[in-house]
Amino acid sequence: MTRPGTSPVKLPESEKITINLGHVDLGHIELLVQEGFYSNRSDFIRTAIRNQIERHADTLRQIVVRKSVDLGLRTITRDELTAARAAGQMLDIRVLGLVVIAQDVTAELACDTIAALSVLGTLQAPAPVKAALADRIT
Template identity: 70%
Template sequence: MAGNVQDIRSKQTDSEKITINLGYVDLGHVDLLVREGFYSNRTDFIRTAIRNQIERHSDVVRQAVTRSSVDLGLRHFSREDLEAARDAGQVLEIRVLGLATIANDVTPELALATISSLTVLGALHASAAVKAALADRIK
């Protein structure tokens, strides 16, 4: 039985938790729509509303992504990736719209040696030490 136990905490999720404040009347409208069966819960309503707004502004988003030369989606930087960049004399300007992850075995020194700037529209997952080391390079 012990062989079937999995550590759920180590799994990365595909979403980021945010907090919003809504007025009581707006929240009441959301709850009404959930109760009437239009949405399964408040989260379903909020996700749908956000996706509708992103779709509504898709042309602007597409142009901004192209103009800014950002990577769209998930971008992972392993220790090996950064060591290869360092060994090739490359310095990275990282721009991600989505999720950027820097592996936990990346040292602050390696990050400083290889990352000149880091812009993430979405979420950045990295060790606290790497985030602290790159603090003045994160935009």
């Protein structure tokens, strides 16, 4: 959401992770890359991960439904939290993907309205908000 006079927020398309592989596994990956099956190591790893996610797709869908998890991008705005506070509500937010807490959300407002924040993925929030919610983030 872009407000008049502001630039849209550029969200990252991916999250960088680091993994450790055995020498033989890495060698196998290198052979597949050299033979043209994959463009590079990252392409192989992304494909392997997607295949495993697809292999467990039914189980993942059941878990998402059972845990009432939002999938994908969840943006938490100042307006949403202000409305929750006015209604006397505490939010229990569960997301598989990316959570973005708006830059104009204060630590006080977040503490007043977010009872729990479970993020399976990435959380982007102002540092003071992250610090204030540290004991509520899982």
